[in-house]
Amino acid sequence: MTPIEAYKAIIDELADEVRHMGGSSNIASLGLYSKAPDHQAFNEFIATLTDRQKRLLSQMLLDERHSAIHDVLACLTWWIECKNVGITFNGNPMPLDISGMGLHGDYVGRIDGWEWTDDAK
Numbered sequence: 001m002t003p004i005e006a007y008k009a010i011i012d013e014l015a016d017e018v019r020h021m022g023g024s025s026n027i028a029s030l031g032l033y034s035k036a037p038d039h040q041a042f043n044e045f046i047a048t049l050t051d052r053q054k055r056l057l058s059q060m061l062l063d064e065r066h067s068a069i070h071d072v073l074a075c076l077t078w079w080i081e082c083k084n085v086g087i088t089f090n091g092n093p094m095p096l097d098i099s100g101m102g103l104h105g106d107y108v109g110r111i112d113g114w115e116w117t118d119d120a121k
Helices: 003-020 023-030 037-047 051-083 102-111
Strands: none
Touching (some): 003 051, 003 102, 023 037, 023 051, 051 102
16 A cells, blocks of 8 residues: 555545444434443433434534544644644655645545545555
8 A cells, every 4th residue: 555545545434434433323223322331321312302303413413523523634734734744654755635625625525525536646
């Protein structure tokens, strides 16, 4: 794997996992947050909700998860652009910011169905 392939894989994994991981998907489909004992109070609360309310809560949590990932990537972009921070893969500099909009721009683009360009191999 090359540094750019690693970068694309990281962004793609974040874009894919935001949709499929976390409690939001369980709320809408299973009616629970998680099976962890510490989350029993959350599950009890969710059990009191209507199906529509569960879908809304699920969407709210998904939106927050998406926003959190975006904000972390925006912070990393700032550090890269303003403080000369770099990220490497196997000791080689990793090309970042393929879209020209920062790591968070690449992430949002992939969430929205943007394809990696041919020159970003």
